[in-house]
Amino acid sequence: MAVNLYAAWIGFAFGCVAGAVTGLFFHERHWLGGYPSWPRRLIRLGHISFFGIGLLNLAFALTARAVGVDAGLTVASNLFLLGAVTMPLVCYLAAWRVTFRHLFFIPALSITCGVVLFTWRLLAP
Numbered sequence: 001m002a003v004n005l006y007a008a009w010i011g012f013a014f015g016c017v018a019g020a021v022t023g024l025f026f027h028e029r030h031w032l033g034g035y036p037s038w039p040r041r042l043i044r045l046g047h048i049s050f051f052g053i054g055l056l057n058l059a060f061a062l063t064a065r066a067v068g069v070d071a072g073l074t075v076a077s078n079l080f081l082l083g084a085v086t087m088p089l090v091c092y093l094a095a096w097r098v099t100f101r102h103l104f105f106i107p108a109l110s111i112t113c114g115v116v117l118f119t120w121r122l123l124a125p
Helices: 002-023 036-068 074-096 099-103 105-123
Strands: none
Touching: 002 036, 002 074, 036 074, 036 105, 074 099, 074 105, 099 105
16 A cells, blocks of 8 residues: 555654654753653653554555555555654653653554454465
């Protein structure tokens, strides 16, 4: 699915920008409460999630193309896209306010269901 290919590269670009911006402050030992603090951990997770879920979108798009499967992937495609948007968003929101951590089921479930549906579609006769 072409949209997932675009989403992957957009995610990589956002990951680079997020890393560059936060990298300006990582040298400060007590920034956001120090290295093990909740906000700093969540910001690191948000940054890397751009790359990680970008890689999942890339793998999804390239695998679908390589095996010639293009029908019946709309739901899986949308779930991967939902995960690409919501994972970094929830990470940054939870870094800001801890109560947003309760929303992590949205990206986690969307990516999990996307992987299961795609795998099922690949293995189905």
